[in-house]
Amino acid sequence: MRRKIIYLTLLVLLNACSEFLVVEPDSQVSITEQFSTMEGVHQAINGMYYEFEDLYTDDFYIYADLVGGNLSFSPAEKDQIVEIPPNRNIDQVYEFRDQASNSDMEGVYDQAYEIINATNLIIEQTAESSLLSDAEIQQIRAEALACRACTHYILSILYAQQFGFTEDASHPGIVYNTSTITAGVDFPARLTMRETYDLMLADLEDALDLFTGTQALPYGESKTYFNGITTASMAARIALQMNDWENALRFADTVINNSGLVLTKGTAYSSEWEHPGATLTETIFELNIPRDSDGSPGSSVAHSFYLYESTLNYADFVASGDLVDLYIGEDIRRQMLMEVLLPTSINGIITYQAYYFTRKFQVEKPTPVTRLSEMYLVRAEALARKSNPDLSAARIDLNRIRYRAGLDPLVTDDNLLEEIFLERRRELAFEGLLLFDLARYQKDILRDKGCISSVCTLTYPSDRFILPIPQNTVLLNEFMEQNEGY
Secondary structure, three states: OOOOOOHHHHHHHHHHHHHHHHOOHHHOHHHHHHOOOHHHHHHHHHHHHHHHHHHHOOHHHHHHHHHHOOEEEOOOOOOOOOOOOOOOOOHHHHOOOOOHHHOOOHHHHHHHHHHHHHHHHHHHHHOOOOOOOHHHHHHHHHHHHHHHHHHHHHHHHHHOOOHHHOOOOOOEOOOOOOOOOOOOOOOOOOOEHHHHHHHHHHHHHHHHHHOOOOOOOOOOOHHHOOOHHHHHHHHHHHHHHOOOHHHHHHHHHHHHHHOOOOOOOHHHHHHHHHOOOOOOOOEEEEEOOOEOOOOOEOOOHHHHHHOEEEOOEEOOEEEOHHHHOOOOOOOHHHHHEEEEEEEEEEOOEEEEEEEEEEOOOOOOOOEEEEEHHHHHHHHHHHHHHOOOOOHHHHHHHHHHHHHHHOOOOOOOOOOHHHHHHHHHHHHOOOOOOHHHHHHHHOOOEEOOOOOOOOOOEEOOOOHHHOOOOOHHHHHHOOOOOOOOOO
16 A cells, blocks of 8 residues: 655644744644644654655755766757756756855755754654553654654765765764754754764664564555664665774675565566566665655656656656766666667757666656665675675675676676675666765766766865755854865
């Protein structure tokens, strides 16, 4: 049964959060009323997931692939010119000239902290609720903690230099809110990146200890909610990004050994993505397409970013030539690229050029967040990087993905980390990870084929690997430290 999301749910929760942020405590009647019934509690939890889905599948979902170099642009349908789509607010980040006073991603920053405040409201308002059993309170807290950790993680990879930027991770992280914040009253400061990750990990560990096995909402598929397996998969990703190889290995092991999932067979790989009725069998965590009150689907990754229907109706983003070139031989992922000839204006002359749309998001399906293939690649990298590396075991995990893709197995450990990086880029393309992989590997951004920016390369380290803290936040909070270079 699809998760039921209605507009009223979102409206109720956002109104509650908004009032909490701007009014005096004695005026917070709407919040008390919100949590006074089971329907209100469910609406609040439902709203949390609705907003997390909206955050994750909006500009954040394409940001890392676009900036990192996996994506290029299709020609505009009106004049056939290849340009940065004027209908999308991405030109500054694409050209590494984002501004604190008018950031392309300011909405992401604001929405993320609204979600975090909502998770804290849910935790605080349900902690001693007479409506709920102890087990229900425990489960709600677990799901909210997991959501809080993952939302802080999104903020950290956008607004703080990667964990290894300084040897002890003492560089600025983000504001980590573990309780509700009142605007104009509370002025939290940024923690170090080490402190940020410690709190993130604590939230994840607490959530994993608290999950009861019964989801908080009495409808919907379990893999669309935070639970023991979905949260462990996110914890594996987060630990890897934070150079915590031992925990990345532990969390990935948990998912691989306990999820009950197996890698999709190579023969079914393409059809599972493309067939409307097929399920992505190796998906661990996914986000439902939001639906209106009449049940009709809202916007999705496919229609917003990657859809191709005809030469007269197609979306803005295609695979860059750099990405296309990575698929060699009989790699099945190459079959996931749909080659289309489109009229293109070059110096005023129309010619037909090849563009490569991904087949991953051509039908209406939930958006995958984590898949089993990523967990094998997380484990491979963690095994190769940990203090006592096990390169042989890392190569075995890497070869699982290569074998499924139709590539020959690696037989030596030479350049193994580089091979893992390349396999991640091929396997997880269009799923929003490349820039963060580049940062973790401390690699330069090298955009060549299809790059139309005035700046196509960026040498690591650079201030422009991260975004500016929105200027309004800095002006309103005397303790807020702006990122270097902004």
